[in-house]
Amino acid sequence: MNRLTGKVAVITGAAVGIGCATAMRMAEEGAAVALLDTRTDDGQMLAHNLEARGLTARFWQLDVSREKDVEQVLFEVAEHFGRIDILVNNAGVAGANKPTDQITEAEWDWVQAINVKGVFFCTKHAIPHLRRAGGGSIINLSSIYGLISAPDVPPYHASKGAVRLMTKTDALLYAAERIRVNSIHPGYIWTPMVEGFLREQGDLEAGLRAAGEAHPLGHVGEPDDIAWGCVYLASDEAKFVTGAELVIDGGYTAR
Numbered sequence: 001m002n003r004l005t006g007k008v009a010v011i012t013g014a015a016v017g018i019g020c021a022t023a024m025r026m027a028e029e030g031a032a033v034a035l036l037d038t039r040t041d042d043g044q045m046l047a048h049n050l051e052a053r054g055l056t057a058r059f060w061q062l063d064v065s066r067e068k069d070v071e072q073v074l075f076e077v078a079e080h081f082g083r084i085d086i087l088v089n090n091a092g093v094a095g096a097n098k099p100t101d102q103i104t105e106a107e108w109d110w111v112q113a114i115n116v117k118g119v120f121f122c123t124k125h126a127i128p129h130l131r132r133a134g135g136g137s138i139i140n141l142s143s144i145y146g147l148i149s150a151p152d153v154p155p156y157h158a159s160k161g162a163v164r165l166m167t168k169t170d171a172l173l174y175a176a177e178r179i180r181v182n183s184i185h186p187g188y189i190w191t192p193m194v195e196g197f198l199r200e201q202g203d204l205e206a207g208l209r210a211a212g213e214a215h216p217l218g219h220v221g222e223p224d225d226i227a228w229g230c231v232y233l234a235s236d237e238a239k240f241v242t243g244a245e246l247v248i249d250g251g252y253t254a255r
């Protein structure tokens with residue numbers, strides 16, 4: 001219950017799904033958590049529930065695609081909690097699911113603005129705070145589709161491939177300052193994003209069954225499966241881990 005005691009964690013896309021689970025587990029492990037999301041009601045409710053349990057949390061509304069807002073919110077987090085030690089770049093969207101030749105520029109740019117520029121902006125403006133703290137951990141949520149691909153959602157796959165290599169570049173750039181940067185590559189996890197994607201295919205129950213069967217373990221994952229990976233990478237247990245790809249995918253990419 002004290003793997004992150006004394007640390008301050010910033011989590012984007014924290015209101016639901018993987019971000020919510022990560023916030024809960026990090027708070028339970030002793031971190032003060034800054035919850036960043038565009039979903040104000042869900043985010044405030046999560047902060048309230050954590051505080052009601054005696055844990056330390058606060059919510060900030062943030063669209064990660066807006067650089068000035070990112071800079072301001074991270075400044076406010078550092079002012080409020082006194083420091084920043086951990087950044088979890090989790091905010092993301094799936095985007096248009098149609099062939100490349102049918103995707104509009106606006107559809108492409110919307111995904112890249114959140115999934116790629118959002119990671120860039122948050123990392124850029126977190127680095128000075130991590131530097132002042134004497135080091136820290138940045139955890140970027142990529143995907144199995146940052147490692148392999150599939151014949152669907154081209155903007156999403158492109159964005160997650162970018163996140164994978166951005167992670168390695170920043171791991172090398174900041175290693176000497178004891179700032180570790182790693183990526184997590186989830187398989188299908190039961191989140192609002194995955195549920196929405198499967199609903200678009202038609203039969204949700206059949207889609208969920210097929211998604212589960214695509215993983216050698218025979219089922220889709222849960223947000224906690226990823227949250228515990230985030231806890232590990234944020235903790236001092238991972239002090240020799242940087243530039244790594246933590247694949248949590250039920251064996252999906254092992255073929």
